[in-house]
Amino acid sequence: MQEEIQKVLNRMCDPKEDEAYHFADKLGMMADEETKDHLISLVKGDNWEIAYLACRALSKTQWNEESLDAVFEAIFDKKNKSIQGAFTQILEEFDLAERFVDIFRVYLFGSFKASTLAKDYLDSVEFEITPRTIRKAEKHWNHYLHNPEDEGSLALKKSEVEPMFQELKELFS
Template identity: 40%
Template sequence: MDISALVNQLSGVLDDQTYKASDVLAKIGSEEVVLEMIKLLEHPQDDSKVMAARTLGAIENNQSALDALLQAIDNNPAIAGELLVELEGFDLSAKYVPIFKYSLFGNFKVATVAQDLLDHKEFDITPRVIKKATKAWHHYENNVKHDEVFELKKVEVEEMLADLQAFVDSE
């Protein structure tokens, strides 16, 4: 397989073959493919970044690309939700706090996807993780309008943090 030709199908003008190329690259799943997808996360066209994230999410040994994908999410607010969806294909066990922050500070789509990840992925929860999540919550709490939406979020988040603390205390 010509990896360069397949990567080229994910950059620039996307067509009918783009998804097929992404699937083939994901099946190849080599370190070379992962590195090429990480580079593609910095492509000037948003569609190419989304296709790189899609490919990475489908690669079995993709963990080395997780930080690059999180950085792409942070750097591309217009497509952050589309990129965040692809985190489903990663081991996020050590990334509770960044995902929690997306659920607080993200736009509707980002917050919704992040909350779904928090609800359905497994995370390594430690006292330090709870402390950092609580700090993020206090930052959010001190920097948003305290309206009805905030009050609903407050109940939800404080219950979630209490559940996490109870889990850690029971260990």
């Protein structure tokens, strides 16, 4: 089986391969623990295209939470600032129900594309929300308020975030 996995991995990583997405999906379906660890190391690597394919493969595995940790780490890695949107886009392949705070952070601090995609996730994903989740998100919101990237985005985000927090708090009152 390891030989077959290695062949699929090699095809996924081949820059001349036209069917790389297909091989990423196939690799994810057949991944074992060792393969998962290798894919996570590829996500953290320097080749963003292979990292993206590794994210796609990980989305097909049973290790959703551990895989998401690696994807969010890649999103927030400063070296990936220019390609943050691609890593945020791949999140649509994962179960994000437990990741409200992480998505919220991408919305606040991400590039334009990443922030826009995160806003879509915030609007469409059904998250598991607890009072603790709200407090953690408010902590990031307060940090953003005291360190805005620009005043124009601050006003826009304020008009979107404050009603969202109000609505979330009403769920628990």
